Amino acid sequence: MQQDTCSNFWISTIAQWPEPRPRLEASIQADVAIVGAGFTGLWTAYYLKTLAPHLAIVVLEAQRVGHGASGRNGGWVVGNLAGLERYVGELPMERRRECCQVVADNVDDIGNVLERGSIAADFNKGGALYAAARYPDQIAIQKGYLAHLHELGHDEANCSWLDADQLAEKARFRNGYGGIYHRQVATVNPVKLVTGLAETIERLGVTIHEQSRVTLIGQHEAITEQGAVEAPIIVCATEGYAERFHDFKKHVIPVQSLVIATEPLTQDVWQEIGMSERLAFADASRLINYGHRSADGRLVFGARGSYAFGGKSKHRLAISQDDIRLRRDLLADLFPVLQDVTISHGWGGSLGLSRNFRPHGILDRESGIATAGGYAGEGVAAAHLFGRTLADLILERDSRLASMPWVFTNASHRHLIKRWEPEPLRWLAAQVITYSYAGEEALMKRNKPAPLIKPVLTKANDFLHRLSSERVSHQHRLYLCVTPSGISRYRLLCIAMKPTLSLE
Numbered sequence: 001m002q003q004d005t006c007s008n009f010w011i012s013t014i015a016q017w018p019e020p021r022p023r024l025e026a027s028i029q030a031d032v033a034i035v036g037a038g039f040t041g042l043w044t045a046y047y048l049k050t051l052a053p054h055l056a057i058v059v060l061e062a063q064r065v066g067h068g069a070s071g072r073n074g075g076w077v078v079g080n081l082a083g084l085e086r087y088v089g090e091l092p093m094e095r096r097r098e099c100c101q102v103v104a105d106n107v108d109d110i111g112n113v114l115e116r117g118s119i120a121a122d123f124n125k126g127g128a129l130y131a132a133a134r135y136p137d138q139i140a141i142q143k144g145y146l147a148h149l150h151e152l153g154h155d156e157a158n159c160s161w162l163d164a165d166q167l168a169e170k171a172r173f174r175n176g177y178g179g180i181y182h183r184q185v186a187t188v189n190p191v192k193l194v195t196g197l198a199e200t201i202e203r204l205g206v207t208i209h210e211q212s213r214v215t216l217i218g219q220h221e222a223i224t225e226q227g228a229v230e231a232p233i234i235v236c237a238t239e240g241y242a243e244r245f246h247d248f249k250k251h252v253i254p255v256q257s258l259v260i261a262t263e264p265l266t267q268d269v270w271q272e273i274g275m276s277e278r279l280a281f282a283d284a285s286r287l288i289n290y291g292h293r294s295a296d297g298r299l300v301f302g303a304r305g306s307y308a309f310g311g312k313s314k315h316r317l318a319i320s321q322d323d324i325r326l327r328r329d330l331l332a333d334l335f336p337v338l339q340d341v342t343i344s345h346g347w348g349g350s351l352g353l354s355r356n357f358r359p360h361g362i363l364d365r366e367s368g369i370a371t372a373g374g375y376a377g378e379g380v381a382a383a384h385l386f387g388r389t390l391a392d393l394i395l396e397r398d399s400r401l402a403s404m405p406w407v408f409t410n411a412s413h414r415h416l417i418k419r420w421e422p423e424p425l426r427w428l429a430a431q432v433i434t435y436s437y438a439g440e441e442a443l444m445k446r447n448k449p450a451p452l453i454k455p456v457l458t459k460a461n462d463f464l465h466r467l468s469s470e471r472v473s474h475q476h477r478l479y480l481c482v483t484p485s486g487i488s489r490y491r492l493l494c495i496a497m498k499p500t501l502s503l504e
């Protein structure tokens with residue numbers, strides 16, 4: 001991890017950085033080799049070693065522990081999965097409820113492991129508000145989202161509606177019309193979590209090599225520039241940082257996401273904002289805005305992702321002053337008391353978006369390659385769930401996690417996840433959808449009638465959004481069969497547009 005304390009707030013909370021761990025400079029053998037020391041790789045190692053202490057496990061990290069999204073994210077620990085509807089939409093309600101229970105329980109499971117293992121990562125389960133907090137039109141959007149959560153199998157006890165007064169008891173937005181309260185959401189300091197977890201697994205006997213980029217996966221072998229690990233199972237946990245490694249980037253692309261942190265706010269300011277339970281919040285914009293109150297009394301706020309031509313991963317932490325200003329203005333729009341607040345940090349990174357728009361946990365027993373990712377910006381909790389699941393698959397445990405619909409064995413990611421379309425289609429589509437969403441938001445903000453354009457734009461954006469549901473995809477495919485040539489170009493565009501729909 002680049003230790004730039006000026007840009008990444010989480011890094012500035014670590015008092016002392018450990019010395020770099022040694023590179024791999026030999027050919028060694030192990031039971032499991034894990035590529036990537038983010039949450040997915042480290043949780044996989046944690047559960048493997050906890051369940052089967054005799055296993056020799058080696059983690060290979062190209063840079064330092066937490067260099068990727070795990071050391072840079074917004075700190076939300078969400079009891080949900082992005083793209084869940086694609087897995088559970090067609091299942092009977094009882095099974096949907098079971099799946100939702102698994103993803104909801106996952107948040108408490110993380111809290112329990114941290115407590116048991118004494119990993120101090122400022123874990124706080126204060127729930128999250130999905131607020132209608134900018135324009136009246138957002139009330140209908142959020143009520144629709146609540147109905148969607150219930151349809152998926154989340155129960156009323158976990159996800160419920162707050163009217164304007166109830167919302168104000170939790171957080172006082174400029175225009176707090178109401179919103180959803182989701183109880184199964186926590187927040188965490190991700191750098192404390194990823195570094196604490198790495199130390200924990202080392203104590204359990206796992207070996208971590210830093211600055212050891214894997215350049216090739218051979219026959220049951222992970223090869224670095226100066227060494228190799230021979231192992232029957234190789235876990236690829238590179239999500240939005242796969243780059244030239246293997247062919248993962250053809251199936252999971254990096255999408256860039258940026259975050260800011262304010263200076264610590266005074267008690268008076270917090271009095272005005274509320275959030276005494278240190279909860280998390282998001283508003284109903286399609287161009288996602290989300291944040292939470294940090295343990296030391298700052299607001300950490302992320303908004304709007306982007307796609308870089310060619311699918312480049314973001315390695316530099318720092319972001320531009322313009323990027324900081326944009327987010328600061330959005331934050332002050334929600335909480336006017338922050339009009340003149342000082343932004344002390346601004347940073348960014350890359351999350352992974354799978355071409356199937358849903359996360360996956362895969363173990364291909366034939367090749368011995370396991371992988372998980374595609375969390376679409378909701379990977380902090382998901383990486384725990386999928387890391388734990390990979391451990392169950394590798395150990396052939398007949399567990400509830402291994403039976404979930406997002407788990408696949410005996411096939412390669414090449415067959416299970418579609419490939420992304422080539423450039424410039426991806427980039428062009430991302431631009432179109434970003435402007436389309438921004439246009440709709442500008443109209444909502446004006447709050448003046450625009451009888452023709454507003455409904456048309458909203459319908460068009462709703463359509464793009466619904467493309468993430470299997471049901472619409474089926475209809476869409478049917479339509480394509482009828483008129484293959486002209487429409488198929490449009491279909492490619494629409495599907496390629498999807499990345500920005502799911503940004504965290």
Ligand SMILES: Cc1cc2nc3c(=O)[nH]c(=O)nc-3n(C[C@H](O)[C@H](O)[C@H](O)COP(=O)(O)OP(=O)(O)OC[C@H]3O[C@@H](n4cnc5c(N)ncnc54)[C@H](O)[C@@H]3O)c2cc1C
Pocket residue numbers: 035036037038039040041060061062063064065066067068069070071072073074075076077078212213214215237238239240241242243245256257258259302347348349350351352372373375376377378379380381382383504
């Ligand atoms: C700015 C930002 C904000 C976010 N906010 C949230 C949030 O609030 N809540 C949420 O749930 N999710 C959030 N996410 C997403 C979440 O952080 C990620 O989905 C999650 O951390 C992915 O973890 P991972 O271990 O799979 O991948 P990563 O943490 O990206 O780790 C991949 C690792 O693999 C290493 N690697 C890559 N190639 C090689 C190689 N060839 N050899 C060896 N090592 C290699 C990389 O260096 C990296 O350390 C955010 C992401 C970003 C970027």
